[in-house]
Amino acid sequence: MTDAAALRRRTQDLLAAHPPATTDRTDFLKARFDAGLAWVHYPEGLGGLGAPRTLQAVVDAELEAAGAPDNDPRRIGIGLGMAAPTILGFGTDEQKRRFLRPLWVGEEVWCQLFSEPGAGSDLAALGTRAVRDGESWAVDGQKVWTSSAHVARWGILIARTDPDVPKHRGITYFICDMTDPGVEVRPLRQITGEAEFNEVFLSGVRIPDTRRLGAVGDGWKVAQTTLMNERVSIGGMRIPARAA
Numbered sequence: 001m002t003d004a005a006a007l008r009r010r011t012q013d014l015l016a017a018h019p020p021a022t023t024d025r026t027d028f029l030k031a032r033f034d035a036g037l038a039w040v041h042y043p044e045g046l047g048g049l050g051a052p053r054t055l056q057a058v059v060d061a062e063l064e065a066a067g068a069p070d071n072d073p074r075r076i077g078i079g080l081g082m083a084a085p086t087i088l089g090f091g092t093d094e095q096k097r098r099f100l101r102p103l104w105v106g107e108e109v110w111c112q113l114f115s116e117p118g119a120g121s122d123l124a125a126l127g128t129r130a131v132r133d134g135e136s137w138a139v140d141g142q143k144v145w146t147s148s149a150h151v152a153r154w155g156i157l158i159a160r161t162d163p164d165v166p167k168h169r170g171i172t173y174f175i176c177d178m179t180d181p182g183v184e185v186r187p188l189r190q191i192t193g194e195a196e197f198n199e200v201f202l203s204g205v206r207i208p209d210t211r212r213l214g215a216v217g218d219g220w221k222v223a224q225t226t227l228m229n230e231r232v233s234i235g236g237m238r239i240p241a242r243a244a
C-alpha cells in the first residue's frame with residue numbers, strides 16, 4: 001500500500017540516489033518520473049504509483065525541503081493540465097508511453113489548437129478540416145489565440161472529419177507535430193509588446209492516424225476531458241512570452 005510514510009521513504013531513496021546538488025536537472029526529473037513520484041495518482045510506469053492525488057503534497061514537500069528542481073509547471077501548463085489527462089484518458093498504451101514522460105519532464109512543450117476565428121465560444125462550429133488519406137490525415141485550417149505555439153513541439157488539435165453530421169458529432173481529436181511541414185505559427189503582438197498568443201495556419205499538414213486520440217467522430221467527447229481539466233488548471237498558469 002502507498003501511504004504517506006511509504007512515499008516519504010521512496011522520495012528519500014530518490015534523493016539519495018540522485019542528489020539534487022550534483023545531478024543534472026533533467027536527469028533528476030527523469031529519475032523522479034521513473035520512481036513514480038511525478039504525479040503519484042497516475043498509473044505505475046507512467047510517472048505515478050496509483051496513489052491518492054492528495055499524497056502528491058507529501059512528495060512535493062520532501063523535494064522542496066531538499067532543494068530539488070521542479071519541472072517549471074507554469075512553462076508547461078498546457079501539457080500538464082490539459083494534454084496529459086486527455087492522453088491518459090483516451091490515448092493508446094503506445095501514445096501514453098511516447099508522450100507523457102517528455103511532457104512531464106518539460107522536454108516537450110504542448111499547445112492547444114482549439115479556437116478559430118469563427119469558432120470561439122461556439123467551439124463545435126470549427127472549420128479546420130481533416131481528411132483521411134490512407135494511414136494519415138490531411139489537415140487544413142486556421143487556429144487562433146494559441147498560447148505557447150511558438151515554443152511548442154506538440155499541439156492538441158480538434159478538426160472536422162465529417163461535415164455531413166450534426167456539428168458536435170463530426171469532430172476528431174489529433175496530436176499535431178508543430179514542427180511538421182505545413183504548420184505556420186504567426187505571433188499576435190499585444191499592446192504590451194509581448195506575444196503570448198499566436199495564429200496557427202495548417203496547410204496540408206499530414207498527421208498519421210496513430211496520432212489520433214480517441215475514435216473518429218469522438219473528438220467532442222475527448223475535448224470535454226481537455227476543457228474540464230483546463231478549468232481546473234488555468235488559474236495557476238503563466239505562459240512564456242516572446243521578448244518585445
Ligand SMILES: Cc1cc2nc3c(=O)[nH]c(=O)nc-3n(C[C@H](O)[C@H](O)[C@H](O)COP(=O)(O)OP(=O)(O)OC[C@H]3O[C@@H](n4cnc5c(N)ncnc54)[C@H](O)[C@@H]3O)c2cc1C
Binds near residue numbers: 114115122144145146
Ligand atoms: C488568456 C487566454 C489564452 C487562450 N489560449 C488559448 C489557447 O491556447 N488555445 C485555444 O484554442 N484558445 C485559447 N484561448 C481562446 C479562448 O479559450 C476562447 O475560445 C476564446 O477566447 C473565445 O472566442 P472568441 O474570442 O472568438 O470570443 P466569442 O466567442 O466571439 O465571444 C465574444 C463575447 O461574446 C459572448 N458570447 C458568445 N456567444 C454568446 C451567446 N450565444 N450568448 C451570449 N453571449 C455570447 C462571449 O461570452 C464573449 O463575451 C485563449 C483565451 C485567453 C483569454
